Amino acid sequence: MSSKAHSHDHGHDHGDGHGHDHTHADMTSADSRRRVAIAAVLTAAFMFAEVAGGIISGSLALLADAAHMLTDAGSLALAWVGYKLAERPADATRSYGFSRMKILAAFTNGILLVLLAIWIVWEAIHRLMQPVEVMGGTLMVVAIAGLGVNIIAFLVLHGGSKDDLNMQGALWHVAGDMLGSVAAIAAAAIILTTGWMAADPILSVLVALLVFYAGIRIARQSGHILLEGTPHGLSSDAITADLTAHVPTISGVSHVHAWALTETQRLITLEVTARPGACTELVRRDVKARLLEAFALSHATVEVVSEPL
Structure with a gap:
């Protein structure tokens, strides 16, 4: 036999020898999907309450936060779609199925978090240059109610998988809302006691920095997977x-x-x-x-x- 001749054995063990627990994976995905759906409904419902509060009080801060929550509700809906598509079985043209759809959703949510943080900073700069009169009392009431809703949504999502990037992206969107509510409460307290309107945009920037960091981290991790990184x-x-x-x-x-x-x-x-x-x-x-x-x-x-x- 020629010295260059090699014996090749292509070992492709893609059958029952995987050791994958598909049932457990499906249950985990279904649980995550339910949690994201609950958080999306809570976020969207309170968004309408914020719009009403902003119109009644004339508060630009509340209307801006309502736009923030609209973005988050859309992001949570995107996360839900990612889970739903990931459950579709493999076919002749997609041998791994649609499992990566939730990674793609996580990457998209990471980018949205970064853009959201930039938007918050942009709005804060405008408010500092052109201060807006805010009704501190109405802002305080709506912000406290919003914090309660966001805490419930956060706890619902926090009970999900800690290794799931799609879940972490959704969680950070809600965490951004929660931090925004805390900042709004602090701003309302400062406005009610001192009348200093700049407190609102300054505290918003602090929240934006945390949101920006979370977005970069989630986009980097999910992007590494999408690029076939080791x-x-x-x-x-x-x-x-x-x-x-x-x-x-x-x-x-x-x-x-x-x-x-x-x-x-x-x-x-x-x-x-x-x-x-x-x-x-x-x-x-x-x-x-x-x-x-x-x-x-x-x-x-x-x-x-x-x-x-």
Whole structure:
């Protein structure tokens, strides 16, 4: 046999050997979808109350916050759509299904958070340049009511998955509303006691900075997944070193590619070189078992080549 001839064993274990708990994943997604729906309804309902309060009091601050909540209600609706589409099964043209739709929704929400923060700062600058008379009493009442609604929505979302970027994006939208309500209460107190109208836009900028930071973080994490970035803790050097140290029937590891479908679904493809005389099927199984044990990788495609004789 030619020294260049290699024996190839393409190990694609995409069946029952995955070890994926699809039932648990579906239940988690359904729970997250319900939580986002509840938060969206609460946010949209109070938005109309803020519009009414703003018109009655003539408060631009309340009308601006109502626009803020309208944006958040839309973002929560987008998050819900992401979950709903992610539940659709795989088909002939989408072998992984629509799982990444919630990552795309998270990325979009991250960008919206950044834009929202920029808008708040822009509005604050205008209010500082052209102070607006605000009825402190009405502002205080509506802000306290808004804080109550936002706390309920926050608690509903906070009970969801901590690893779900789509959920975290929705959570930060509500957290921004909650912080905005706290800032509005503080501004109302200052206005009622001192008459200093600049308190409202200044406190709004502080909230905008927190919202901006959250948006950048969520967009960066979801963008990394969308760009097929290597998940944390899955460097090719670490995987190569671990396999060569713990699987004695292989002499080398190459072509390591690790990426993530979602925050929790990590995948890997790689090629290993089996030592002379080693059974390629046993090598493949040993490599897959080690990847599962050391790196929690249940979805691995392993190609085995034999050393030339």
